[in-house]
Amino acid sequence: MKNVAVTGPATLIGEFLSASVQNQHARRDELRASLTATRWHDASGVIDEAFAGALRKRFGEQPSLHQLRKLTLRIFRTYKRAKRICTPEQVELALRWGVGEEVSLDQLDGRVLEFIKMLTLGAVVADLELSPPELDELLMRAERRAYVAGNRATRRDERSG
DSSP: OOOOOOOSOSBHHHHHHHHHHTTOHHHHHHHHHHHTTSOHHHHHHHHHHHHHHHHHHHHOSSOOHHHHHHHHHHHHHHOTTHHHHOOHHHHHHHHHHHTTOOOOOTTSOHHHHHHHHHHHHHHHHHHHTOOHHHHHHHHHHHHHHHHHTTOOOOBGGGOOO
16 A cells, blocks of 8 residues: 655635635635535644644743733734624633633624634734744644544545545
């Protein structure tokens, strides 16, 4: 049996996150069309793990509330459209959840939460100046953690069309 080197994320959502974070707009838009038929609950598991993994990479296992608040403020200073979609309190709540704090996300609309997770992933990747291979490693690790947690996100080779 021949060993095949894995290059990049194995799931559609992982590939979409990679293209989004790297501002590959044409590739991201192409993948968005494929994502309409994906298993979203499972894709969300990959997004959750990528979000949490990026926060761990940035802050370690137990960031302080002060560190999370600084990131929240930086996100709002850097990404102007965040102000139209969410509040600093919502971002801080999502960040606290992402680092494993027991907080309720009931007050956050699902679309707002997904926006915050993806925006934060992009911000942390930019802060850390991750190269494309380092980003791919972060996303592949997120895919593995999501798989172990029981999520079965649609793989790139399962996409139709």
